[in-house]
Amino acid sequence: MINFEPLADVVNNGKNFLITTHVNPDADAIGSEIALYFILKSLQKKINIVNYSSTPYYLQFLDPDNAIQQFNPEKHESLFSEVDVIIHVDLNRCSRTVKMEPYIKGSKALKIIIDHHEDPEDFHDHLIADTSYSSTGHIIYDFLEKTKITPISPDIAIPIYAAIMTDTGSFKYDRTTPRVHRIAAHLLEIGVNPTDVYRQIYDESKFTKYKLLGRGLESMTLFNDGNLAVMTIYQKDLAECDALETDTDGFINFCMGVEKVVVGLFFLELEDGFKASLRSKGNYSVHKLAALFGGGGHRNASGIRIRNHKMYEFKDKIIEETIIMINKGYDEVQN
Ligand SMILES: [Mn+2]
Structure with missing residues (x-):
């Protein structure tokens, strides 16, 4: 069982946040970033999301505010000294941020990892991780449920649902537990349209x-x-x-x-x-x-x-x- 208190403290006390994830982000990576973004936004925090890769076209619907920026050293260098917290989601090795790695490691900001991969690298101050979780989005759901730091609005529910749906292979991989289905059911009650999320991710692909x-x-x-x-x-x-x-x-x-x-x-x-x-x-x-x-x-x-x-x-x-x-x-x- 993850202890969410350190994360709750950081979310409550931090002011200026940078969120990032791995190269070639998938729906768990983008969904977790956007869920966190809306959580922090509801708490009136300053937030930047910066990724090494651009967002794949079929995941852009998860970012209705167009909050995700693609990394540009000239534009973002100063950000790494300005922020007080960097949150890495769905990421176990800093090298998976590619050219952002030296900036992250050089930053004095508090570093948090929220992840469910094996063998996380030790470059963090707080590790919020457990490999038994279906997805990083699932960890964020539990964080909200345990700490009640903010209500789960549809803006938060949609990206969490997308994260869980995709990382469980649309609810078929072996970490598709009764708990995962209960969470999915709750997210549907909040307003997620499962047909719509599936269609946008899997059934709107380019002919190429x-x-x-x-x-x-x-x-x-x-x-x-x-x-x-x-x-x-x-x-x-x-x-x-x-x-x-x-x-x-x-x-x-x-x-x-x-x-x-x-x-x-x-x-x-x-x-x-x-x-x-x-x-x-x-x-x-x-x-x-x-x-x-x-x-x-x-x-x-x-x-x-x-x-x-x-x-x-x-x-x-x-x-x-x-x-x-x-x-x-x-x-x-x-x-
Ligand atoms: Mn994942």
């Missing part, structure tokens, strides 16, 4: 995404007797389909839909390196696998991002280590 998905599905390959599925997208595919990195969000799930597959790997070539998304079922821990290559995340969902190296230098090695992990059997820690 589906052209690119075709390339991804075509590339899918099975290894190790069919229990490992690998999908790959190259820069060439992005260019030819006129698609963006964010269009690949969710492609990994198609690897997990294949019978017998227990681990899925999605490789995306980037302009300055590559990223790999790792997913697993049950007790197979892709978090440990990702950690071998400097990545991290959760037991069943992790990521690796490597800059200044070509994808081919690492891809075979990552597949090799995945097969070793699968053949070793279940994660020894879980048994």
